[in-house]
Amino acid sequence: MSSLGDDGLGGLIEDLEEASKVPAKSRQTSIKQTVENTASLLYDRGALPDELARLVDLLTIRNHLDQASLGAIIRNLYPSGKVSDEVVLRFIGALGHGKLKPSLPLQALFLRWLVMVYHLLENPAVLSQVYSVLFNLLDTAAIRPQLCHLLALVTRRKHMRPFRIQGMLDEIQQRRSERQDGQGIRNGFAVNHAVGQKWKTTKTSLPIVRTLHAQENSITLEEIDSAEAFAKNIEKIELPTQLVAVLADPLLQKFLFLRPNAEASSRISNWLMACLGDVASGDADSEIFLDMIEVMHDYAVATKILPPILLTFFAQFLSIWNGSDKRDIVLECLSFAPLIEFEELYKTLNGLEHAVLDNTAASQVSLLKFYTSLLRRWTITMEAAESIDTLPWATVPRLIDYVNQLALTLTQTSPTVNTYLAILDFYEAAANLYSSKKLLQHIEITIPPPLLVYLVYFSPSLAAVSRLCGILASYKRAWETVMSSAVARQLTRRERDQINVFNGFLMDLCNCLWRGRAFSKTDLNAQGCRIPQSVQMTLEGHMRSADPDLSLATAFGLSHSPLLCLQSLSYIRQLEEDEMEDLRARHAGPVTQASLGRLANRGGLALSWQEYRSGVLEYLEVKGFPGISDLMYNTMKNLMRARRQ
Template sequence: MDDDNDFFIRPSSSLTSADERAAAAVRRLENIALPTPGSARVKVDKVVVVDALNVIGPHAVRNGLTDEMMSRLVEVIANPNSALDSGTASLLVKALLPRNRVPESIVLKIVGCLGRGDGRAPFTAQPALLRLLLLLQPYLASPTHLSKLYGVLFHYLGYTTLRPYLCHILFLITRRKHVTPARISAVNEYIKWSVEDGALNALLRVYADYYPDVVVANTRRGGRRGVVFKDPDPEFSERLAAIQAKQGDRPSSGGFEGAKRRRTGEGSYLIPDSHTYGSTSTTITTLEEIRSIHDLVESIEKLELPSQLASVLDEEVLQVLLIHKGGEMVDARLNHWVGHMLEEEWTAIRLAKAGKRTERFVSLLEKIERYTARTGQMLLAVEDWLADMLPSWDGMILREGVMKLLAWVSPEAEDIKEAFLDPVQALFDKGDKVFRRGWLVCIGKIVRRWGVYHVAYLTSDASSLQHLATCLNACTALVLSESACYTVVLVCYEQFAALPLDRDIMQIHLPPAPLIQHVFFSGSPTHTSILCGLIARFKTAFELYDARARKGHGELLSKDFVAGFNSYVMDVCNCLWRGRGFNRSDRNATGFGLGEEAIEKLRGVAAARGDNLAGLFSLTHSPLFALYSARTFASILERQCSTVSVTDPVTNVMLKQLAESGGPKIDYSDFRVELLEELREGGLVGVVEFLYGSMTSLMSRKSGVGNGLGR
């Protein structure tokens, strides 16, 4: 080629020595691969080609290539007379890492060389060049470059070798203006001949988002989730992101992992900046123009959504705007971006196992969870990703982020039991204590959020609640020996108790009897108080449910179900208050599920110590409450100025003997009422609430007992 045309390699003060060496290598490669017009094609000197690539490749990775280098090398690959073989051309494509935003001239050069005819690139090179354009898409100088070429790109869908990359590009850049009946018809026609073509089906689903009534419904989704395109070269994208970051350039639109993150610290995720392209209004219509809350309030009706909706994950103002002005189209665009990112990164992490990608993914999950918390609804793409990911999840990687997202799963989710609950339940069976506790906390959040955001659905369809309650019961059975989990388990059931009381969802899901038994005898006054408060909540829920059912609003609960719950109430009352612990002869009493033989053995053990099993776990005798009982009795003696010293547990008989011996006269019933107030002041509200709500003798004396789950 003429030296006069090689202006980009002339020494200049603006070029570094590294740039000059790379430019010289590009020149040598051009001279070998592109003979001058009219000259015969000569055999390529492979040694020279390899030497040139060994200079261009490392320089591109370290510093990126200038616009001129990029343009000349694309020409080397795309020229139909290029002497480079397909293998060398593929290696060269991998080195095309631009230093700056990609100008429109390079985009036109790549698109212009597609197809058949004079001046078109060799067929072996066209897929590689189109793949390059796909990888460069997030870093185009203007997002309109490809949009203006939409019709040209669509024209080449008939080329099966180009179709995967074309569909991917069209998938990313499609907007409403691009979707026409003719294009929908054309894609449908291609699909008839390639039914299993995932790329075509994915593109058609995008069209369905814009015109759901035109696109045949059963082609919108294949199974649970549609095909999500993957980054064809994650390593290239990583390198490109690093090079562009050096120049201070950020991705302009959602393409790939490397083009979607904003580096705000080590391991953090890059999210597109919020920009609104093409706005011509003279009034405030874009988010970039908002400078204060006053501006937002004054302009919210006129504000345009930004071109990069993925920036909503970083922009709280945009989140507010989407809540106000969102819709199906907005959800579809955001779902496309998030679905791409989650699928790509999860695949990369599974291959890499660890590293900075994991840290960045954690950052992305945190942003998605914050967005979900603000909107109160999980994105469909996130729900689909979770459903696809959970069967292969080990319960360790990304544990915190996954659990936070699972806590937002909707009761309306497709196959909620098989897709979400069963995989986590399988991990729970063999998981460590941290995992088990984390999942139990997650269940509690799920129930609470369902009661806030999905009341209407749960009122008409309670199957999801039943699945969740069954899952909780199964998890509970596995942690009965782990007292550290008792509180979080009880809180989960308290959320179930709140559904009919606070949310008007007439569903009652009781804790299993083994949990009642283990917690009551756990040796913790806090656990016992929480349990008693929980039973009190369920008792109120039963009464509310029964009252509504008797008025014709719902079916009456079965006798066995009611009797099972009443056994909880009676067994606890017998132990704490009635002095008839482990009695089985009272109506509904089961002695905490123990058989007569076991109870007789316990009676024998207690008798050998000089104790009576029936009163051993009462408020005045139980080690859990003995301190409160002694403190109450001492307070009464002090008020009566008595110097009597008593070390035995307070009983009705002991108080009578004390009065008969000249001591103060203390009524046993009054003493126990005062003991309840002592327990309440000590934070054991659950015990007090339960007894006041269950014992007829106490109901008339109820005073100042708080509501809610007692602690």
């Protein structure tokens, strides 16, 4: 370390610059004393211009110095002369949000420092030049008081105070809200006259809410202007003349939801079917119909449901749709389809698939994402229902079984990581459904196809494998719930047929990951990942020719798996870094039970095989891959006992 004195500050800064390039755990010595000496010299004699510039770089550029050290430096950063424009701009440029920006507490100290040295600025006008930058940062509450103090010096306006700035921002938001209300939004409790303006530029002739021939003692929707008026007069409100306006008018949507009317539903259906007939016969432009689909989409998104009337309408629409125009809008709209009998739903699904599928993987993925959204919305519907007994819940396992074939097809037509992740989205939605005891009372568990499970498990993506393991762990908990007294039903015959196959998944994955018996078929339920014996022998011979010490049985464990070997070795490296001073040897990797024993004898980490594997599971959780740990702790009995202890 450099000695203290009149010329020692430069040496101390050089030491800090070197330390800033090295992570704290990798430094040979602590920098605490260096920081204290630097702060003391800065307090005693101040910083010369070149020293000040170097310290400002340390403060404003992301490095490995801790916040406490940086805070000590800025609190004692007394300049011994005028402060240049460059120093000021460096501090201003470090303000705001971003990964490379200093922390907000440190930014607050920068602003306090600028206030402190305001009268020492070489050019005070420099702050006026960056006034807009400072003002735009006022919405950041953590630095607002210091910003206001600095702006008050710049503008000489006494009213620049934090509470006044906050009040001004609230006022701006209020004016914006009122301006939106003036354009017809009004939180859905006034007739949306703006819909007519919205569609003037298109060929769609969607009418607005208008009530003709109203009775003297009735109230029209056009007269309603608030939630209170709507609630008070709901029984007196007259049905508007053009009910199809419900597709774009939030108030009419609420009215028909609270006062359902069979005649109104029939009128809406007739209007839509007439529009569809005109397009099918060539009497109207198809663009009109696509515009109508967009209106229906907005209606479904607003109401969170697609009424049976519109579902019937879509079944007809799909027969004349080309499957590509506004596909995302059509699919999102249909994802709000109600939970109905599968035979009735299939009429729409069959038409949808005939329209969308065009012999490309992209069209198959679009359908899969649609089914994922549909299943998620049904789960919400069933969870919110007062009694699931009244719902056609048998449709759910039939849909999952139906989508199983699409997902399996995708593993063949598009075996990419993105496709696997989209497939896992669907099965995560299913696993989420099975996590509800209320829903498990009625809904059969339907597992993924075996081939799909193995293909995803042997994919080149750790994220995909982790998510797959997490899904299987959720399924296992669901099986246990059904087989316990937690739900008032027994396993169905179909579920009993599936459970042995599912146990085969678990045994095969545990054999690969944990037991060092990849592709074994000797254990109960083990299926050897359904890899033929002849293929296994060929793979074993190839590995032995490459390295006699390699074995196919252990090639997919935590230490040797192509997806997990880096994470496992990184875990060991982390342990060694934490105990670096006491170690005489380090592990070269990959880790085995025998290598851990040899390592301890050579003065390396003293770590048992069980501690190592448990530690890798925890490390994977920390790194954002919790699924493997979840599956192991829910499947391996020795790990279950260890966690309970």
